[in-house]
Amino acid sequence: MTDISFSPWEMFMNAGPVVRCVMILLALASLLTWTVFFAKSVELVRVRLKLGRAERALEDAGTLDLGEEHTRGAGIAHALVMAAEMERERSQDIPDDREGLKERIVLHLERLEAAEGRRLMRGTGLLATIGATSPFIGLFGTVWGIMTSFTGIAASKATSLAVVAPGIAEALLATAL
Known part of the structure; x- marks a missing residue:
């Protein structure tokens, strides 16, 4: 059994490229x-x-x-x-x-x-734009991470927590950001 770390950095590094780009965009x-x-x-x-x-x-x-x-x-x-x-x-x-x-x-x-x-x-127009779009960008990252979990379930034909957890973790990290 492999020991998977769920630190924010590890979740970021293990996230898919789409979710990782969303997280970088939100951090910027x-x-x-x-x-x-x-x-x-x-x-x-x-x-x-x-x-x-x-x-x-x-x-x-x-x-x-x-x-x-x-x-x-x-x-x-x-x-x-x-x-x-x-x-x-x-x-x-x-x-x-x-x-x-x-x-x-x-x-x-x-x-x-x-x-x-x-x-x-x-400069306040920029703040308004970021404030209006960031929730939707984060939601996109969340949905993409959950979709990754579902494809993991389909690929492994198992519904164990070990299969679902990484995708859900990256989705929740995108939501938190």
């Missing part, structure tokens, strides 16, 4: 997901810190001109201040148009805010 998808997760986490923390510093600087500034100086290097905050300043400069020849100026500044700031939101969302 997991690695990619964690990479995007950590990169986005670091990016969001950095943006939050920059915005906090810029907000405090703007509160201390008092005027738009001083706000421009205080937010230099603060990313989106500086871009927002510069956009407001640009709209103010463009509208100097219309002195009684305060409401129009406010509306133009708001529209400009909304466009900048939307662009920054799109920039921050980069």
